[in-house]
Amino acid sequence: MKTNKRILSAVAVSVAAAFGPAPAQAAQFSNIYVFGDSLSDAGYYRGFLASLGLPAAQMGRFSTNPGPMWAEIMGQYYLGAPVRPSNAGGTDYAQGGARVALVPGITPQGQAERPISTQVTEYLSAHGNTADPTALYTMWGGANDFFVNTSLLQAGQITPAQLQANMLAAATAEVQQVGRLFQAGARHVMLFINFDPAMTPAASTLDAATRAAFTQLAVGVSTTMLTGLASNGLRVIPVDLFSLFNEIRANPTAFGLANASGFACGPFPPFTTSSSALFCLVGQNVAPGAENSLLWADPSGHLTTAGNRIVSQFALSLIEGPYNYSALAEVPLRTRQLHIAGVSDGLANARYSDVGRFSVFASGGGGDFDVDSGPGNVGVSNSLEAYTVGFTVRPSEGLTLGGAIGQTRSRGSFGSGAGDFRTREDILSLFGSIKHGGFHGNAVLSIADIDFTDLQRNIQLGALARTATASAGGSNASAFVSGGYDFNLGRVQIGPLVAFTSQDVDVNGFDESGAGSANLRISAQKRKSEVLSLGARAAMDFGRWTPWVRVTVDEEMRDDARMITAMPLTVAATGSSYDVPAYRIDSSFTTVAVGVRGIITPRIAMSGSYYNVTGRSGTSEWGAGAVLSVKF
Numbered sequence: 001m002k003t004n005k006r007i008l009s010a011v012a013v014s015v016a017a018a019f020g021p022a023p024a025q026a027a028q029f030s031n032i033y034v035f036g037d038s039l040s041d042a043g044y045y046r047g048f049l050a051s052l053g054l055p056a057a058q059m060g061r062f063s064t065n066p067g068p069m070w071a072e073i074m075g076q077y078y079l080g081a082p083v084r085p086s087n088a089g090g091t092d093y094a095q096g097g098a099r100v101a102l103v104p105g106i107t108p109q110g111q112a113e114r115p116i117s118t119q120v121t122e123y124l125s126a127h128g129n130t131a132d133p134t135a136l137y138t139m140w141g142g143a144n145d146f147f148v149n150t151s152l153l154q155a156g157q158i159t160p161a162q163l164q165a166n167m168l169a170a171a172t173a174e175v176q177q178v179g180r181l182f183q184a185g186a187r188h189v190m191l192f193i194n195f196d197p198a199m200t201p202a203a204s205t206l207d208a209a210t211r212a213a214f215t216q217l218a219v220g221v222s223t224t225m226l227t228g229l230a231s232n233g234l235r236v237i238p239v240d241l242f243s244l245f246n247e248i249r250a251n252p253t254a255f256g257l258a259n260a261s262g263f264a265c266g267p268f269p270p271f272t273t274s275s276s277a278l279f280c281l282v283g284q285n286v287a288p289g290a291e292n293s294l295l296w297a298d299p300s301g302h303l304t305t306a307g308n309r310i311v312s313q314f315a316l317s318l319i320e321g322p323y324n325y326s327a328l329a330e331v332p333l334r335t336r337q338l339h340i341a342g343v344s345d346g347l348a349n350a351r352y353s354d355v356g357r358f359s360v361f362a363s364g365g366g367g368d369f370d371v372d373s374g375p376g377n378v379g380v381s382n383s384l385e386a387y388t389v390g391f392t393v394r395p396s397e398g399l400t401l402g403g404a405i406g407q408t409r410s411r412g413s414f415g416s417g418a419g420d421f422r423t424r425e426d427i428l429s430l431f432g433s434i435k436h437g438g439f440h441g442n443a444v445l446s447i448a449d450i451d452f453t454d455l456q457r458n459i460q461l462g463a464l465a466r467t468a469t470a471s472a473g474g475s476n477a478s479a480f481v482s483g484g485y486d487f488n489l490g491r492v493q494i495g496p497l498v499a500f501t502s503q504d505v506d507v508n509g510f511d512e513s514g515a516g517s518a519n520l521r522i523s524a525q526k527r528k529s530e531v532l533s534l535g536a537r538a539a540m541d542f543g544r545w546t547p548w549v550r551v552t553v554d555e556e557m558r559d560d561a562r563m564i565t566a567m568p569l570t571v572a573a574t575g576s577s578y579d580v581p582a583y584r585i586d587s588s589f590t591t592v593a594v595g596v597r598g599i600i601t602p603r604i605a606m607s608g609s610y611y612n613v614t615g616r617s618g619t620s621e622w623g624a625g626a627v628l629s630v631k632f
Contacts, residue, residue: 027185028323028376028581029078029136029188031091034071035119035138036192038062038096038277038302042069044085045096045278047424048111052271056281058503060085062277064098064291066262067305071138071314076377078136086122093119096278098142099148101173104146108278116141120177124184131184136319139178140239142221142254143301145170149212150529164217171221175228182234188314188580191229191236192572193222195245200301201263218242228576237578239315243517244569248295248310255310256463257295264290265298269314279304291326307325310462314518317459319580320378321468321520321568326454326582327371328397329527329562331423332476332505334369335408336446338386338623339427339499340480341365341593343404343444343608347433348597349605349629350392350400358632361603365625369410371583372618379415380583384408384623397403406603408448419457419467425450425476438495441483452473452507453520459518470522478503484537492540499552503529511569521572525582530557533591546600554613556587588614605629 042058072082084090089591097107294470342363373379390404535552
């Protein structure tokens with residue numbers, strides 16, 4: 001009796017530990033490194049402004065200060081803090097006035113000339129010529145190459161043909177800088193495709209033919225850049241601002257903007273008597289609230305706080321969309337767990353049947369699978385259901401065989417209102433169990449088709465809320481085997497067990513619709529899972545009813561990092577697909593299950609069970625179900 005108490009006490013301690021709290025989910029990227037010009041500069045010139053006696057702490061951005069730049073917003077989202085300029089110990093190497101690879105740029109007089117090529121060199125030199133493969137890199141350049149060359153054209157120093165050649169050379173140079181990052185080990189590089197320069201306030205004074213030529217030049221630069229990347233095998237995350245800003249130009253009020261032609265910054269004498277984003281504070285705006293109601297900060301095309309916000313939201317959607325969709329391959333693993341639990345309980349009830357006779361059973365269950373939110377992760381919650389009908393037959397005292405059909409469903413939603421989805425699985429299973437003395441073993445083989453329906457991804461762009469919709473198919477093939485040995489200690493049976501679960505989930509690719517420039521093509525994804533479980537189980541026989549408990553320590557053997565591939569539909573013709581990290585859940589965890597089975601009448605048996613999965617950082621999972629069996 002003392003031995004039994006020690007056993008039950010140990011089980012209770014294991015259960016208590018298994019239900020303990022888990023830490024939050026990790027962020028997707030280890031850091032963010034930014035390369036570019038004034039459109040990405042988070043404050044490189046603050047020292048310069050301080051030397052002029054200006055309130056540098058509030059200024060330094062080429063925007064409607066003190067509003068954040070898009071890069072700062074992304075830093076806050078993924079890292080929990082805005083990126084800082086590199087000359088202040090930060091990771092934003094961008095400098096206002098920088099060109100892609102050439103000097104002179106258009107930096108303030110007396111300031112360093114740091115084209116993007118130099119910025120990349122500075123980063124690599126500071127990191128042993130090795131790029132962190134888990135970091136996110138962003139690059140946005142070419143605007144100053146355009147300004148310098150168009151100024152030369154207007155001064156008669158170059159021809160239109162030379163302008164085009166110089167800009168295409170700048171695009172090629174930007175591809176080369178991206179290549180340097182990949183060669184050093186980078187895996188996630190976000191490259192910005194510039195908006196149409198003909199839509200900036202400064203271009204409004206030009207004739208229609210010149211504006212049209214600028215637009216065509218921008219298209220040529222983008223095409224050269226994307227085809228150059230493809231030919232060199234460089235798979236970047238392409239931020240197609242050209243398409244996005246065309247939508248803003250067509251309907252600015254939908255994005256919460258008064259117009260897409262005016263600018264917010266007023267003069268800041270004596271440093272500037274015209275509008276300049278570097279010398280722009282909210283108090284000097286042309287109208288109260290202009291930083292949030294206009295797209296442009298100044299005529300040359302710098303963005304307001306509202307403009308930077310829209311750019312950051314658009315860029316984030318290119319990563320967060322595929323990342324959230326990667327959860328589609330995780331959910332079938334959990335619904336299959338519910339199905340296997342129902343089948344296993346049906347097998348256990350079959351022990352009450354006579355040899356040579358068969359029984360039928362029906363099971364139903366439900367549960368939850370949730371991933372907590374955290375930096376760079378909005379989280380996901382899933383409500384799970386499983387229904388199964390099957391039969392069992394006992395050819396001999398120690399052998400039980402059977403088959404079942406089932407259906408599982410899930411209703412999922414991403415956190416922060418990011419979207420929703422549903423799954424439906426139609427399952428066919430064959431199974432069996434053996435028992436000889438104290439030895440016992442089970443096996444369940446299942447195949448299923450999966451429908452992923454009502455896929456909705458919500459994208460916020462300023463005041464505009466867009467919803468991308470899609471549907472997809474898929475499949476899941478699984479095998480579950482378990483075995484163990486029970487020792488009889490009076491009414492108590494207790495002993496070790498081992499189990500192995502293999503699953504192979506496929507999610508077909510799909511195209512989104514309904515979200516304009518934010519629509520994505522999501523490629524097919526696979527999720528392979530092989531879980532080894534070691535533990536013990538105990539049961540106590542009370543005659544008609546037998547309560548039981550099972551505790552296992554589980555290890556996911558297929559713990560390799562998984563990527564999900566996407567492509568903006570606006571650049572699908574160039575084949576510009578990219579990879580982002582998928583959900584990655586801890587490989588070690590603990591499963592605690594409790595239940596009871598028994599006889600209601602001589603022909604009817606019933607069982608119920610509950611399991612809880614813990615120990616995976618930032619996730620929670622549980623399931624419960626009941627089985628009714630009738631013997632014939």
